[in-house]
Amino acid sequence: MCRNLPMALLKQITERILVIWALITSWSKYQRNREGNMELLNRLLEELDSQTADIEQKLDAEPPHPIERQEDEVYVWLENVERIKTEVQTIYQIAERNYLSREHFGKLVNEKVVEVKELLQEGKLYTGISEEKSFKYLIIGGGVAAGYAAREFVKQGLKPGELAIISKEAVAPYERPALSKAYLFPEGAVRLPGFNVCVGSGGERLLPEWYVEKGIELILSTEIIKADLDSKILTSAAGMKYSYDILIIATGSRALRLTEFGVHGADAKNIFYLREISDADKLVEEIRAKKKGKVVVVGGGYIGLEVGAAMRINQFDVTIVYREQLFMARLFTREIAAFYEAYYENKGIKLIKGTAAVAFDSGANGEVKAVKLKDGRVLEADIVVAGVGAKPLIELFEGQLDKAKDGIKTDGFFETDDPDVYAVGDVATFPIKLYDDMRRVEHVDHARKSAEQAVKVIKASEENRSIPEYDCLPYFYSRVFNLSWSFYGDNVGNPVLFGDNNPASAKPKFGTAWIKNGKIVGVFLEGGTAEENKAIAQIARVQPPAEKYLDQLRKGDYFFA
Known part of the structure; x- marks a missing residue:
């Protein structure tokens, strides 16, 4: 009996873990579906706006353009369009005040998706557009x-x-x-x-x-x-x-969303992602509304690098949080990362490495107010911008x-x-x-x-002609603050630093060459001119012997390939 007790306890614990995990998975799936349906509804409404404008243009034309239905039917349709748009706006406003449960809100959004699709189908009859x-x-x-x-x-x-x-x-x-x-x-x-x-x-x-x-x-x-x-x-x-x-x-x-990783509270308002112009417009609106507030940027890749700088230029208190031990870890070496990290810190940006956002707290208005980190720290936030990858x-x-x-x-x-x-x-x-x-x-x-x-x-x-295959030379760049870097080639092998990488320098100019099998296979350059960037691109493509040309790079001569 006693021998079986630990196994029974283990079974109970396992069952409870599975139940909890099922709840977490279900919640995460719900959040993804909810966000997806809201995005779909917004896009359908934009399509409906376009269709409405086309029909109204026909009605207002002199002489009127032919419409394949009685005009009174068309005006009823236009009234229904305005009604559905008002209803959707009301639903969003009520949801913002937290007067709706998540389940009720999701149900209403799904219903409106169906109604808008029906209106779009009916609208085709009035535009004369083929299916x-x-x-x-x-x-x-x-x-x-x-x-x-x-x-x-x-x-x-x-x-x-x-x-x-x-x-x-x-x-x-x-x-x-x-x-x-x-x-x-x-x-x-x-x-x-x-x-x-x-x-x-x-x-x-x-x-x-x-x-x-x-x-x-x-x-x-x-x-x-x-x-x-x-x-x-x-x-x-x-x-x-x-x-x-x-x-x-x-x-x-x-853009990958924090809700996809099951991060608690990641559906709060004022958590932004940046991929399309509509995303940027929402962020700009909040920048204006939360002047000189606190921003937490989650992720140390391109979004962290560039949005972090832009928010600091907007005089926000900026903290960048990232899992890796290096800024731009997929490309930067330890020495390159150290330069940009120090430069950002000199600009007043706080960097927190080696940890991740695990939860978000929001206020009564649904807006994010704090970011909880895996290491136990809690960061105040008026705005969160997440750059955690793309798919x-x-x-x-x-x-x-x-x-x-x-x-x-x-x-x-x-x-x-x-x-x-x-x-x-x-x-x-x-x-x-x-x-x-x-x-x-x-x-x-x-x-x-x-x-x-x-x-x-x-x-x-x-035309029965042949052309050469695509001959790609990988190229990445960024422009932040007064800095400008370019990278060409492959960042594999042994990296060798050259130039002035002092972040306190008035005009820092430095680079790194990656050496593999005795050849220079990739080159990074901060502060290069357009001509110098073209030169390092040629170096990365030609892959000259490092033993012969590395000293020239160290001397600032990039025009040898």
Whole structure:
């Protein structure tokens, strides 16, 4: 009997743990579904706004445009649109005051999603729009890659009506890196159309009118919920179908949310993520409302580096918390990280390494007020910005395309295993010739170049021409405060520091070279000129012998490759 007692206790403990874990898993799943349904409802409302504007334009036209229903039916529909929008706004306002339980709120949101979908379906009868549109070329995703692909199609020769871009965002493609930098500045902040593509690479700014002029259809505020690659049809949340001959997948990535990690209280208000312009607009609004307050940035990657700096420029009290022992741990060496950490601390930013946010406390208004860390510390917070990773958006294509390393597997021409489907940017896992390796690269430079490559391949195939495979040299950069760094190549092997890395220097200029098998395979440079950055890119591509040229790097000579 006594021998069996410990086993019985163990069984009871195990059962209780399983029950608790089931509750936690259920709560986490609920939070993900709730956030997803709210985002879907907001996107459907944006689509409904667009449809409403089209119908009202027809009603107001002189002479009136024909509408495929009696006008009184149309006006009833418009009244219903205003009613549903008012009801949704009321639900959100009541929820903000915590007058609704989470379950009741979720139920109401689901009901409104159904109602808005029905209104969108009915609206099609009044717009005279076909339930299906066909295009020769179709791009899904409206980010950087989509804009650069559109420009390349025009360069290569494009007829009006051949190309469409479907985007869940409400604006034409833009240079996404601006969102974590100048978009957040207190003075001289950039706004659209100032950073529409392709200004990030020094090219022409492609305004919405440019797409109209070139006969390219921008299908905005539209979420695709189904992709049938066998039938070559994409279906939107509103039920609209889009068929294609050639598809380019440029869906990019989404920001991972703290709720996905089961972090308690991570559904509080004023916890922000930064991926789209709508995210940045919400953050800017809160920056204005919480002037000179306390900000906690969770994560020590790109978002931590850039948003932390931007918030300090806005005179906030900033603390950056990250699990790793190094800033930008995926790229920076200990010496590089030490420079930026000291520089940030000199700017008044507090850094807390080697721990994580495990819970959030919120006030009676639902807004976050404190961040609880794994090491027991509690940080006051008016605003939290989380940068805890990203995930490529490829769920639509699960089971239809080959995958590799969390992305869609392609060849050096960005062709997938479906001959009429290409994948570019964040979602593509492709061969890097320089390293004889398959990789997925999340960076704007690759998004631009891979999109252009895919279009060149498509047009060359139509003309029975051949073009070289994509020859990628990995490239990353950032601009924060008065600092500016660039990295080219591969950060593997033995790192060697050179230059002045004193954070107190008026104009620090230093770098690191990575040596592998006696060759310089990667170079990082802080404070370099445009010409010097081009030079280190050439070094990383040529991979010269370290024994012969390392001393030149130490002397500040980068022009030898």
